[in-house]
Amino acid sequence: MSIRKRLILSNIGMVIIPVFSVLILEIFLGYLLFIVFDGNPQGTEQNLFISLRFIGMLIILIVTNGLLTYFVSKSIIKPIRNLSNASRKISEGDLDFSVASSKKDELGELSNSFEKMRLDLKEAKAAQARYEENRKELIASISHDLKTPLTSIKGYVTGIQDGVANTPKKLERYMETIYNKANDMDGLIDELFLYSKLDLGHAPFKFEEIDLYTFFTDFIDESNFNMETGTAVFSADEDRSYTVKADRDQLKRVITNITQNSLKYMDKKHKQIHVQLTSESDRVVVKIEDNGSGISKDDLPFIFESFYRTDSSRNSSTGGSGLGLSIVRKIIDEHGGTIWADSQPGEGTSINFTLKKVT
Structure with missing residues (x-):
């Protein structure tokens, strides 16, 4: 039931319940004073009847108003308190505090929307953690991929400088290896450069x-x-x-x-x-x-x-x-x-x- 309907029914109840309760009270007091105890409707029993009816009416109004206000406010305040606790916990980094609700009112919809947001944040946090972990692995891997061919190139260049490649065939093989290693490095750098441009939205499209x-x-x-x-x-x-x-x-x-x-x-x-x-x-x-x-x-x-x-x-x-x-x-x-x-x-x-x- 929506909060609006709940408040309307509560206001109607604050009128109808006291009216029927007072009528029942009057019947009960009249029966008790004038029939059971055989009181005089024109005597002191009448004043007692009016006084008791007035006191009973006040008690009925207070109890009815208090109970309806308590239950209606509880149905509203409790979900709000849960949402407040959840927002505080989320602000502290705790994304495991669930506020899912089975209620069909506005606060239930708000709680479920908040719950979806919490789950989305939790998933985004997990994705970010995976991204950071993969990024660290990538940096280590790229460092390895760049260092390995670079070390190889330096080794072959040193070999040429030291005269190890002392035949045209060996020299050609050394140079071809150096070229291939440099080409691999160039391809990796190009891929990183293209990814960066696409990520920043700077890659041209024709x-x-x-x-x-x-x-x-x-x-x-x-x-x-x-x-x-x-x-x-x-x-x-x-x-x-x-x-x-x-x-x-x-x-x-x-x-x-x-x-x-x-x-x-x-x-x-x-x-x-x-x-x-x-x-x-x-x-x-x-x-x-x-x-x-x-x-x-x-x-x-x-x-x-x-x-x-x-x-x-x-x-x-x-x-x-x-x-x-x-x-x-x-x-x-x-x-x-x-x-x-x-x-x-x-x-x-x-x-x-x-x-x-x-x-």
Whole structure:
């Protein structure tokens, strides 16, 4: 019951209850004084009757008003007190004080809204803690990733200076190694720089109309040419329209990050990537599926978060900054699309995203 109805009923009760109580009191006193004790209605018993009726009326009014006020105020003050305690505890950093209410009045709705806010704050705090932990791991990992090739480069340069590379073939191998290590460092720095620009909203986007059918046909041909042990497959209904408005370079970055991430975690002898397009009324759905090791249910909700890596170990085969899929999500967000993942451990993972269709 709403507070408004409760107050209205309380005010009505303060009138009706005393009236009926006084009537019952008068009947009872009249019966007691004039019938049971055979009093004289015109004598002293009448004055006693009037006095008792007046006193009884005052008592009824006081008790009725007091009880109704107490119960109504209790139903209002108690939830307010709980909300006050909860706000104090939240201000002190305690997010475990629940104020959920089963009541259907305004204070019940307020309590449930406050409870939702508390749960959102608790979830945000947990997400922030995960973010900070992943950020610390990222800093340590990037420091390692930058230091390792840098140390290697210094070693090879020292070898050249000391005359260890004393043949043209060995010198060429040293120089090629130095170049590859420097290229790896450059790629990591570029990824960090791109993430920073996307995070700050400073990354430029040049939107144009792109036919995704043609785009992915070229991409699959290029992928099959570059893949050493595996195949890339493309499927789509040729009769449907797949024209979207997107930034070609940023879209290529999205596909590259997704496929590179898929290839990195593939544990099958024959690697396979399957790209599927689905044309809907106002959007195109892109599905990129692999036959890799899959992602656990615990990790799946967080793979698009910044600095998150499902592989806690850091090695040459599965290393990475943990920014690849986070960059993908930011780019898709800038395009006004949505992105999500489905996975079965041991069978593979599919990354799905949508782009607005040009109609």
